[in-house]
Amino acid sequence: MIFPELSKKISTAIIALILFAITLSFVSLVNDIDQKNIDEFNSPFTINSSYFIDKSNNADINEVLTSAQFIESNINSIPYALAEQSYWIKLSLHYPIGKSLLSVNIQERRAYENEHLVLMAEHSMLDSFIVYELGAIKAPTILFDKSLTDLEVSQNVYPAVNLELNQFGYSEYLIKLKSSGPPNIPLQLFKPDDFEQRLLLSQLIYGAFIGILLIIAIYNLVLFFAGKDKVYLLYIGYLISAFAVLSSLTGYGYFLFSEQVMHLLNQYLIFNDFLLIIFLLLFTLFFLRYDRLNHWAYKVCIGFVAIISLLALYSLSLDELAQTKLFFSIQPLFYIVALYLIFNRLKQDFSWARFYFLSWLPLFVGAIIQPMVLLNQLEYSFLTGHAFLFAIMIEVTFMAFALAERIRRSEQEKLTMIAYHQSNHLPRQTNLEHKINEILKDDIQDFTVIVIKPEQFQRIELYIDEQTRVKFIQDLNQKLSSLFRFNDAVLHTTDQLEKLCYLENCSLAMVINNVDNEQNIELFIHSIQQAVQDVYSIKNLKLPLSAFVGLATYPEHGSSSASLISNASIAASNAETSQSKWTYYAQKDSENSPSSIQLAIDLEQAITHKGFELFHQPQIDLKTNKVCSSECLIRWNHPVLGAIYPDVFIAIAEDFGLMPSLTLWVVETALTQQARLTEHTGLNHMVSINISGKDLIQANFIDDVAGIISRCDIKAEKIIFELTESISFAQNNIAINTIEKLIELGITISIDDFGTGYSSLSQINQLPFQELKIDREFVEDVCSDIKRKVIAETAVKMAKGLGLEVVAEGINSALDEETLRSFGCDIGQGYFYAKPMSYDDYLEWLNNLTNGQIPKSLDGEFIPVDK
Known part of the structure; x- marks a missing residue:
């Protein structure tokens, strides 16, 4: 290692x-x-120079020689300016005779006839570059005219002329210069060999520059096709713009392109400069992910880019001088904006932006130095004259690291998204599963998965905001992590040595190695519950709550990671009924608690394939002792699990959105059976059907009910809808409107289970009910319990006073019946008459009656058929 x-x-x-x-x-x-540049300090030459600025641009050589006033100046200290003007420069060279001026060893002698110097103008965008040789006797002779000469490629990059040295020790020249680009035009003297070396170095640098840009561009193109991230295309745009600008500024583009192409690049140099900063600013914005941060700077910068784009288009209508001034007035503002974006990101996360920050250092330095050289504000040298090119080369090298870091960061974020929850940043369940799988591979035979479920938290979170909920979970994780930090029995589940994972049901889970656990399990669980209780503070409200803890041990309670976690979660849920609030998983738990999702799947199939059955429980008119109606009760006999209570599958139907379909099945089945019952028995009974308050707010509920009534050919007046609801709908305008429309159809509306839950006086006061059904809790054994008797009697008399018909369910004896009849109750229902029975049994039961009337036994009590 x-x-x-x-x-x-x-x-x-x-x-x-x-x-x-x-x-x-x-x-x-x-x-x-x-x-190698020849001057008075490194050679025996005496170099004198002077200049004249022709602001009219139309002076000829004769005017210049006869009337122009030349100002003495060093050849590279001429005050070139950003203006439409020409420069005339007198250059005189004095050199001793009889001695070689250019030899490596100054003592060696050579013949002067073969000696010459190279005068180079370090500028590729010259409109005029004319060199005249002046003589005392003969007229000025043109040695070089850039506009008239069929130039070689190297002459376009570095316009140069050979200056022959004579035997008199003195030569004088007149040079005319005019630039269509940056104003500064460095003039340099070289030995021929040094000049060739200079050209070779320039070509090598440009070749390296092209190679680096090409590699980086291809690299970014591959990254774009791999990830479809536009930031890579923006960087390619920046590279292409930088290549166009530098090819034009340095003239190196002549090595690759024709003169026509270079003419276009030179013509649109400033426009390409605008494109360069546009692409660079956009790249900076998206590279640093301001688009994902919802930061105000993102919109501001997009607006700034739009303004620069408009200025770039506007610059095309200006002359070169105005274009240049416009661009250099915008450039400082661009750097201020870009640097703000970088430093703001550095302040938040240095590791994320460090390479990008480093890439800007050479770029910023080069972008300052080279314009100052081009504008004649800084002394020229090969390094300063090519500062921006070198800066770009260094910048793209650092940028390669920055892009690689960005890819690594993106991959890390993807892994983080897989391994951690984005809301609370806690490890996901997958980490725990992976750890358990590792334990199984290591053949550890004794370990336990523990699930910690905060008590009542799922109810409490209904009253708190997301931020408070997340903070509670994070605080709980931190408290428990501190508790287990030095406990080696609690195993790490992530590379960051985290021990707890977050489960989707607002629980935390961990795994302990029982062999290493020296603490008694009861004390261990108690410490967990105490830690949870310490954290249970919601919005400054200290709650006396702890946690439910479930345990599942390998291999007794599961042989895989999924089964162990699931069984520990089941155990945590079952711990709610335990006095100690913790328990181990038991096999019967899963048998008695089938999967809600699987039940929902089975429930949906049962609705589709009509796998339910309606039972009828008769309702008796207490005045005539005749059957006047029946309540339809749904039953489900699961093909595998057997009979499932309505309380179980009705709750699942509501949770999974299946209740509307189930209700319509009940309504249609009940009305179909009622129509058949009327046809076969001739009895003109009513039928009572339970519907939920949630049914009332369904968009097409009224239309669906009306359609069923029409299809079944039954009168709406024979239908009673009993409203059962776990929450109040009295304040729901949609529900009230639906009830009113049902009444308009002729349907009787009954409030079910009066006296319990929300079925109270407030409902009667606000909703247009026609019938009230007293809950069995106040009817059963009404004679033997004085409190029940008072409540039942009060309810009946109150309802009658309001003009409502009263139904009492839960009548189980003749005494119950007689008591309710004495109160004025209209209808009775209960085991005293009959238990709920299937439709066929109900028909048979009705056929055994005489004229639909309940018979009286000798002892005054009717013994119902046991169905």
């Missing part, structure tokens, strides 16, 4: 040394090139 790490460090150090040596050699070479 140590050797590979040491080898990695040594390799890195060697590569760093090699790169440093190459950089040092390159700097030395560039510095040596600058030293």
